[in-house]
Amino acid sequence: KITGVDETHVFISSGENVRLLCNNALHDCKSTTWIYNRFSRSEAVELINLGMKKTDIERHESLSLGSDCCLNIKNVTKEDYGSYICQQWTDVNGQHQQQGTDAYVFLHVLHVSSSSSQTEISAGHSVTLSCQLYSYSFAGVSCDDWIRSEIIQLFWVNQAGVKLTRSDSRYQILFSSGHCISTLNTTHLNENSEWKCEVTHRNQLKTSGTYTVRISAQADSAIAVIPVHKTKSTLKTFAVFAAPTVILLQIICARRAGRKDSQHPEEIVMNTILE
Incomplete structure (x- = not known):
């Protein structure tokens, strides 16, 4: 801290709201002026002038003056870091004169x-x-x-x-x-x-x-797990897939027994399965 300077450091994460206190505020905020500056900028920007918010500046919609003359900033971005200076100006014989010293608030984002x-x-x-x-x-x-x-x-x-x-x-x-x-x-x-x-x-x-x-949730095409429910349609599907094996066994048995029928063995088995 530099001697003779009212200095405060505020740390905030981007996306949050912040409240910058004015340590030299008078009984009302009509005398309060907030000025913003950053090392990379050659000129300071006036945000609040004698209690009134400036509307011709960037992100003015995110700024507001609190009842205690603090400066409120909504949804802080990384571009908001810098030096904020609170000053008090009063009317003395028709001219505005600064009262007290500057109050510095350094915002780190x-x-x-x-x-x-x-x-x-x-x-x-x-x-x-x-x-x-x-x-x-x-x-x-x-x-x-x-x-x-x-x-x-x-x-x-x-x-x-x-x-x-x-x-x-x-x-x-x-x-x-x-x-x-x-x-x-x-x-x-x-x-x-x-x-x-x-x-x-x-x-x-x-x-x-x-x-x-x-x-990210990605399905593995090599391993597909399909739930099997004991429903009527499932059993019929299983029967259809099992039919070729059953047919073959029935044909072999029929031939060995020497059975002769006008109807083919395949038809007999299929009729039996679907009944």
């Missing part, structure tokens, strides 16, 4: 995704998951600097709540320096599984993002 565009994978295949923390670089300190100093840490956790380690040969965990990305590669998946990426700040859990890997 965690986003978990898959390398595959498919919603399901085939059993036995591998999948690579990516966990990236989108973080604002302030005063020359980046997300990677925080990772290296262990102020911020990224962990992968399985659905049993066990942290995964690089020493486990079932997984490959890599960290991409310069982008604050941790990737997880798992192989030979045979059932649906849930993977979670957790973020800790100074050893305190701040947020987590979950990704569920679903295995």
Whole structure:
């Protein structure tokens, strides 16, 4: 934290709603102005001006001003990370003058995704998951600097709540320096599984993002299990398939006994079966 600056860090997972507090708010919100900035942008964007939301900005429909002058953001995306500044301006002799100091809120957004565009994978295949923390670089300190100093840490956790380690040969965990990305590669998946990426700040859990890997259900054409019900139609079907064998036995027996009949043995057997 920089001396003389009111600074708050908020961690959120993409897709969630977030509430950014304004620590310098006055008795009402008519004096509140919220400004958004990101290191990659040269100009700040005014979101709220003297208590009124701007409507000519991107994603304005996701923003709202709370009764306590907080800034609410619905369905946070990875593009929402950055610096949010809350200011108070009052009318003094017909001119607006800022009251107090700026209140900074740094929003860090965690986003978990898959390398595959498919919603399901085939059993036995591998999948690579990516966990990236989108973080604002302030005063020359980046997300990677925080990772290296262990102020911020990224962990992968399985659905049993066990942290995964690089020493486990079932997984490959890599960290991409310069982008604050941790990737997880798992192989030979045979059932649906849930993977979670957790973020800790100074050893305190701040947020987590979950990704569920679903295995596609594919029928095995080599093994087809057909349920057999003891119905009348089933028994007749079985009799038809068994008829050639029965006919052959009847013919042999008839010949041995020297039976002679005007009707062929095949007809006798078939009539007997179908009756």
